[in-house]
Amino acid sequence: xxENEKRTELNDLGEFGLISHLTDKIKPNNSSTKKGIGDDxxxxxxxxxxxVVTTDMLVEGIHFDMIFTPLKHLGYKSIVVNLSDIYAxxxxxxxxxxxxxxxxxxxxxxxxxxxxxxxxxxxxxGVDLVGGDTTSSLSGLVISVTAIGExxxxxAVYRSGAKDGDLIVVSGDLxxxxxxxxxxQREKEVWKTSPTIQPDLDGNDYILSRQLKPEARKDxxxxxxxxxxxxxxxxxxxxxxxxxxKHLCKASGTGCNLYExxxxxxxxxxxxxxxxxxxxxxxxxNGGEDYELLFTVPQADYDKIKGNPHLTVxxxxxxxxxxxxxxxxxxxxxxxxxxxxxxxxxxxxES
Amino acid sequence: xxENEKRTELNDLGEFGLISHLTDKIKPNNSSTKKGIGDDxxxxxxxxxxxVVTTDMLVEGIHFDMIFTPLKHLGYKSIVVNLSDIYAxxxxxxxxxxxxxxxxxxxxxxxxxxxxxxxxxxxxxGVDLVGGDTTSSLSGLVISVTAIGExxxxxAVYRSGAKDGDLIVVSGDLxxxxxxxxxxQREKEVWKTSPTIQPDLDGNDYILSRQLKPEARKDxxxxxxxxxxxxxxxxxxxxxxxxxxKHLCKASGTGCNLYExxxxxxxxxxxxxxxxxxxxxxxxxNGGEDYELLFTVPQADYDKIKGNPHLTVxxxxxxxxxxxxxxxxxxxxxxxxxxxxxxxxxxxxES
Numbered sequence: 001x002x003e004n005e006k007r008t009e010l011n012d013l014g015e016f017g018l019i020s021h022l023t024d025k026i027k028p029n030n031s032s033t034k035k036g037i038g039d040d041x042x043x044x045x046x047x048x049x050x051x052v053v054t055t056d057m058l059v060e061g062i063h064f065d066m067i068f069t070p071l072k073h074l075g076y077k078s079i080v081v082n083l084s085d086i087y088a089x090x091x092x093x094x095x096x097x098x099x100x101x102x103x104x105x106x107x108x109x110x111x112x113x114x115x116x117x118x119x120x121x122x123x124x125x126g127v128d129l130v131g132g133d134t135t136s137s138l139s140g141l142v143i144s145v146t147a148i149g150e151x152x153x154x155x156a157v158y159r160s161g162a163k164d165g166d167l168i169v170v171s172g173d174l175x176x177x178x179x180x181x182x183x184x185q186r187e188k189e190v191w192k193t194s195p196t197i198q199p200d201l202d203g204n205d206y207i208l209s210r211q212l213k214p215e216a217r218k219d220x221x222x223x224x225x226x227x228x229x230x231x232x233x234x235x236x237x238x239x240x241x242x243x244x245x246k247h248l249c250k251a252s253g254t255g256c257n258l259y260e261x262x263x264x265x266x267x268x269x270x271x272x273x274x275x276x277x278x279x280x281x282x283x284x285x286n287g288g289e290d291y292e293l294l295f296t297v298p299q300a301d302y303d304k305i306k307g308n309p310h311l312t313v314x315x316x317x318x319x320x321x322x323x324x325x326x327x328x329x330x331x332x333x334x335x336x337x338x339x340x341x342x343x344x345x346x347x348x349x350e351s
Numbered sequence: 352x353x354e355n356e357k358r359t360e361l362n363d364l365g366e367f368g369l370i371s372h373l374t375d376k377i378k379p380n381n382s383s384t385k386k387g388i389g390d391d392x393x394x395x396x397x398x399x400x401x402x403v404v405t406t407d408m409l410v411e412g413i414h415f416d417m418i419f420t421p422l423k424h425l426g427y428k429s430i431v432v433n434l435s436d437i438y439a440x441x442x443x444x445x446x447x448x449x450x451x452x453x454x455x456x457x458x459x460x461x462x463x464x465x466x467x468x469x470x471x472x473x474x475x476x477g478v479d480l481v482g483g484d485t486t487s488s489l490s491g492l493v494i495s496v497t498a499i500g501e502x503x504x505x506x507a508v509y510r511s512g513a514k515d516g517d518l519i520v521v522s523g524d525l526x527x528x529x530x531x532x533x534x535x536q537r538e539k540e541v542w543k544t545s546p547t548i549q550p551d552l553d554g555n556d557y558i559l560s561r562q563l564k565p566e567a568r569k570d571x572x573x574x575x576x577x578x579x580x581x582x583x584x585x586x587x588x589x590x591x592x593x594x595x596x597k598h599l600c601k602a603s604g605t606g607c608n609l610y611e612x613x614x615x616x617x618x619x620x621x622x623x624x625x626x627x628x629x630x631x632x633x634x635x636x637n638g639g640e641d642y643e644l645l646f647t648v649p650q651a652d653y654d655k656i657k658g659n660p661h662l663t664v665x666x667x668x669x670x671x672x673x674x675x676x677x678x679x680x681x682x683x684x685x686x687x688x689x690x691x692x693x694x695x696x697x698x699x700x701e702s
Contacts, residue, residue, distance in 0.1 A: 023480070036480070097405075100408075108369065129374070
């Protein structure tokens with residue numbers, strides 16, 4: 001296959017590099033396509049409704065490790081990560097389709113457990129599973145989910161609407177899913193050498209659930225409606241907050257100041273990071289899979305979010321010339337670097 | 352994993368059995384879901400439009416063999432098989448999303464070729480590629496496509512509308528894609544023992560293109576509009592006509608008579624089947640991947656389709672008590688058995 005031609009390895013580009021390499025020339029032609037590639041989800045317009053569509057693929061050995069991932073949780077999470085992208089457009093998810101490739105090492109009962117987890121998530125988030133495909137695979141499990149949602153015409157919130165001076169706000173707390181993964185991986189190593197030792201996971205329920213059974217922030221979207229607050233830009237936190245803030249800046253044409261002391265970190269995340277000799281700030285900035293919502297609001301809206309326990313202002317947008325900056329607790333200013341998780345093993349540092 | 356529990360092997364159920372086992376209790380709850388699992392595509396209703404959604408997954412080693420599948424053709428086909436499901440609802444495809452998992456044995460250039468094939472298909476069928484996901488895989492290539500289409504409210508054609516007496520009609524011809532695959536597999540075996548011998552594929556362009564670069568029957572949907580003909584039921588031919596006719600009968604609550612002498616078989620398909628000592632009728636009945644449209648129309652519409660070179664009447668629906676019958680050229684009546692292709696290695700024989 002192309003033995004004498006130019007060969008670029010996948011990890012030379014990284015995931016984001018590959019996607020833009022493959023899709024930068026793709027332009028929509030249909031009048032029903034309002035927004036194509038480049039945000040958390042695409043926006044289609046049919047009749048008087050805007051329809052939001054997103055898709056995500058989970059691959060065994062890349063996105064999950066069957067050694068420590070309960071099947072029902074895996075099914076649940078595969079739905080949640082897609083719904084998170086729908087909420088990140090300020091939309092309501094309504095339907096999902098599920099395609100699944102399975103090797104013969106899985107029994108029907110195992111697959112049924114995955115589906116039970118999916119149904120739990122569908123029921124919890126009020127979403128219908130409307131179709132899919134089931135096929136065999138020569139190795140391992142692949143789950144591909146497409147989620148469809150709706151929103152009032154022209155009300156979707158893109159990554160690109162932030163303005164100089166807007167406040168940067170994040171829901172919940174950061175770094176927990178990553179630290180949960182560290183813990184599971186440590187216990188897996190112990191298990192590999194001494195299979196009879198019981199895993200030491202006591203007292204770590206919060207960070208384990210952040211990794212194994214994340215939730216999408218449906219409640220935050222409802223809260224924003226109640227507060228009569230429309231973000232100027234929004235994205236969900238799947239790759240680490242540093243990477244996501246930079247996505248908002250790039251799409252909006254702004255710079256930013258992000259403050260270390262403002263980052264919301266749960267005490268369990270903080271303590272476990274310390275136990276692993278990891279810097280909790282780095283875990284919060286670059287650990288992925290928190291599925292929180294990151295958004296910007298005009299400064300005039302500060303009073304609406306002030307004191308809300310679910311929302312934290314972590315910085316503000318600046319003009320593009322100021323660059324994307326991280327201000328440490330000690331007051332040092334440094335460029336914000338995004339080393340979010342990349343399935344191709346390349347850091348997500350972007351231009 | 353569940354070592355002491357009941358274990359059912361995937362191939363005990365087969366693909367259709369597994370899908371119904373997993374999804375038989377799933378019922379839609381949202382008012383925007385008009386039709387969930389169980390047809391070629393789901394139907395959603397937003398505003399005053401019906402939206403059609405379908406998804407399909409192609410797995411290396413199961414659905415395609417990289418030894419003889421050109422990458423651009425693979426990309427093209429991965430889009431076409433999904434659009435075929437949209438046309439099978441009598442709808443027009445508008446958007447696709449693409450998720451792809453790739454192992455490091457593929458170069459960026461290789462993936463780009465797949466995308467070029469996808470873009471060719473998108474342009475030809477007037478569809479926008481609006482989103483997707485790109486990730487790494489530990490082994491082989493997996494492509495998952497979701498297609499979205501639209502149709503005037505309440506105009507979708509389901510599998511379930513056929514009535515006793517309706518004519519069974521198929522577009523194009525049957526069995527070509529299967530015979531094309533047989534040819535490619537024979538040349539692969541020759542190549543494995545003698546890599547220097549050039550493949551002997553001359554004069555087989557038609558059946559090779561049926562396998563490697565199938566088209567969805569957009570033209571037939573346009574023809575039906577021009578003829579002012581609305582099928583009473585419709586399905587696309589992906590698993591073999593016998594299996595598809597039985598799907599229509601099951602969904603519609605009818606029986607059928609299908610006539611061997613009526614099956615449209617291209618001379619190249621017929622001759623190559625003979626060369627392989629295969630029965631061309633069996634290839635037409637059970638060979639998959641023809642991506643033709645199979646539909647039923649009331650007998651009163653016979654004059655509209657009579658003599659049309661793209662359409663062949665291959666039988667008619669009967670009452671359910673008569674069963675699903677196949678009438679051989681010699682006049683023998685036998686039960687129609689569906690041994691369509693199943694990725695789990697089980698025949699698709701259904702109750």
